[in-house]
Amino acid sequence: MNTQKLPHVVIIGAGFGGMEVARRLAKEPVQITLIDRHNYHLFQPLLYQVAIAGLVPSQIAYPVRTIFRKQKNLTFQMGEVTSINFNAYYVKLEGSIIAYDYLVLAVGGQTNFFGLDSVEQHGFQLKDIESAIGLRNHLLKLFEEASREADAERRRALLTFVIVGGGPTGVETAGALAELISHVMVKDYPEMSLSDARVLLLEAMEHLITAYPDELRKATRNLLEKKNVEVLVNTKLASYNGQRVTLGDGRQIPAHTLVWTAGVRAAEVVDHLGVEQAGGGRVRVESTLQLPQHPEVFVIGDAAYLENGNGKPLPMLSTVALQQGKVTAQNIQRILKGQSPEPFYYKDPGLLATIGRNAAVARIWGISFSGFIAWVIWVFLHIYRLIGFRNRVLVMVNWAWDYIFYENQVRLITKE
Ligand SMILES: Cc1cc2nc3c(=O)[nH]c(=O)nc-3n(C[C@H](O)[C@H](O)[C@H](O)COP(=O)(O)OP(=O)(O)OC[C@H]3O[C@@H](n4cnc5c(N)ncnc54)[C@H](O)[C@@H]3O)c2cc1C
Numbered sequence: 406m407n408t409q410k411l412p413h414v415v416i417i418g419a420g421f422g423g424m425e426v427a428r429r430l431a432k433e434p435v436q437i438t439l440i441d442r443h444n445y446h447l448f449q450p451l452l453y454q455v456a457i458a459g460l461v462p463s464q465i466a467y468p469v470r471t472i473f474r475k476q477k478n479l480t481f482q483m484g485e486v487t488s489i490n491f492n493a494y495y496v497k498l499e500g501s502i503i504a505y506d507y508l509v510l511a512v513g514g515q516t517n518f519f520g521l522d523s524v525e526q527h528g529f530q531l532k533d534i535e536s537a538i539g540l541r542n543h544l545l546k547l548f549e550e551a552s553r554e555a556d557a558e559r560r561r562a563l564l565t566f567v568i569v570g571g572g573p574t575g576v577e578t579a580g581a582l583a584e585l586i587s588h589v590m591v592k593d594y595p596e597m598s599l600s601d602a603r604v605l606l607l608e609a610m611e612h613l614i615t616a617y618p619d620e621l622r623k624a625t626r627n628l629l630e631k632k633n634v635e636v637l638v639n640t641k642l643a644s645y646n647g648q649r650v651t652l653g654d655g656r657q658i659p660a661h662t663l664v665w666t667a668g669v670r671a672a673e674v675v676d677h678l679g680v681e682q683a684g685g686g687r688v689r690v691e692s693t694l695q696l697p698q699h700p701e702v703f704v705i706g707d708a709a710y711l712e713n714g715n716g717k718p719l720p721m722l723s724t725v726a727l728q729q730g731k732v733t734a735q736n737i738q739r740i741l742k743g744q745s746p747e748p749f750y751y752k753d754p755g756l757l758a759t760i761g762r763n764a765a766v767a768r769i770w771g772i773s774f775s776g777f778i779a780w781v782i783w784v785f786l787h788i789y790r791l792i793g794f795r796n797r798v799l800v801m802v803n804w805a806w807d808y809i810f811y812e813n814q815v816r817l818i819t820k821e
Pocket residue numbers: 417418419420421422423440441442443445446447449450451452453484485486487511512513514531532573574672674705706707708721722723724726
């Protein structure tokens with residue numbers, strides 16, 4: 406074990422879970438090393454806004470060193486953790502070795518293409534800033550290309566946008582993209598008829614947002630269709646070659662854009678740790694969030710597999726990661742005091758997804774509702790949850806401007 410005077414807590418991942426552990430240990434007699442491959446914390450729920458030219462990346466990301474500037478017991482190291490030696494208590498970080506007394510693995514998830522290599526190669530995903538900017542540039546370039554395309558069929562393919570995955574991210578992206586076309590691009594491209602443009606949302610199951618109650622699934626579909634999104638349920642994707650989507654039943658859709666939002670799995674690093682993994686590669690943990698046989702190691706958030714009361718795995722949501730971060734910090738404190746760690750129970754705060762301007766669906770305190778009120782709650786909750794006063798003000802001003810003037814202000818094609 407590490408011989409430092411204070412117990413050394415190493416946290417891998419400055420996402421929702423890792424940051425929560427670090428903050429909650431701020432006043433405790435521990436030395437913390439927080440590691441992330443990026444130098445910023447990313448608010449992933451608003452990534453699609455970067456992709457549809459609504460926000461700039463710096464409005465949804467915040468430097469980790471700035472966040473923890475005042476936390477004296479924490480140091481930050483930027484780098485990629487490549488391996489962990491659970492028996493010798495150290496992690497390997499790009500050549501250097503960092504010893505720990507307690508380790509928190511909060512490495513999150515990555516896109517799961519379920520072996521669809523053609524989609525991975527030619528499609529877009531929404532997982533990090535780079536992928537969101539890549540998608541934004543691609544979308545904006547296609548409008549430019551379409552504006553000078555004489556062939557009607559090819560123009561239609563350039564303006565056909567296929568979103569795969571009817572979960573909240575797919576729904577939000579489809580709604581926002583449809584509005585970008587109908588509110589903004591129509592003004593930017595007066596020379597081109599945008600009645601050709603199509604946004605399709607493909608879902609393999611029977612319903613959109615399956616985790617939501619039936620009335621909200623129906624409301625979501627209605628709201629999307631009102632915004633001219635074509636919703637195709639019970640529709641499986643077979644392949645995509647960058648120009649043509651092939652469906653499971655053999656149908657083909659010419660489209661130069663496919664956005665894959667249909668799967669998430671645990672971050673790749675956990676595949677190399679020799680630990681027991683469950684669905685989506687997530688690491689099986691005890692109810693206390695500890696790794697079996699290694700009580701000094703905690704795994705939380707998207708990377709962890711823990712079932713809730715009804716035998717289903719906990720969802721990969723920021724609320725789960727945050728609550729697990731809190732319980733992990735408490736359990737580390739309990740162990741340091743010689744007490745037993747306590748099990749984790751998820752307190753479901755409800756469900757909320759937006760479908761664009763004035764439209765959202767919500768289930769809070771057991772009550773389902775949709776439309777304007779749900780949308781106002783969504784707007785204020787997301788502004789509240791952003792890190793940094795500056796970001797909150799900037800996003801609020803940005804959204805207010807867009808709302809009043811029907812604009813998406815970041816319509817810039819840039820180098821990535
Ligand atoms: C597009 C999108 C939209 C979403 N919308 C919502 C939503 O509306 N509501 C909601 O509740 N949830 C939403 N989620 C899910 C939510 O973002 C995740 O559940 C949450 O981020 C999980 O938190 P985490 O701490 O486990 O991991 P993350 O927040 O993903 O953080 C993991 C961190 O670990 C770092 N990392 C990974 N591997 C390594 C390594 N080897 N070395 C060093 N660092 C590493 C990463 O850089 C990252 O910073 C969305 C996710 C996406 C992608």
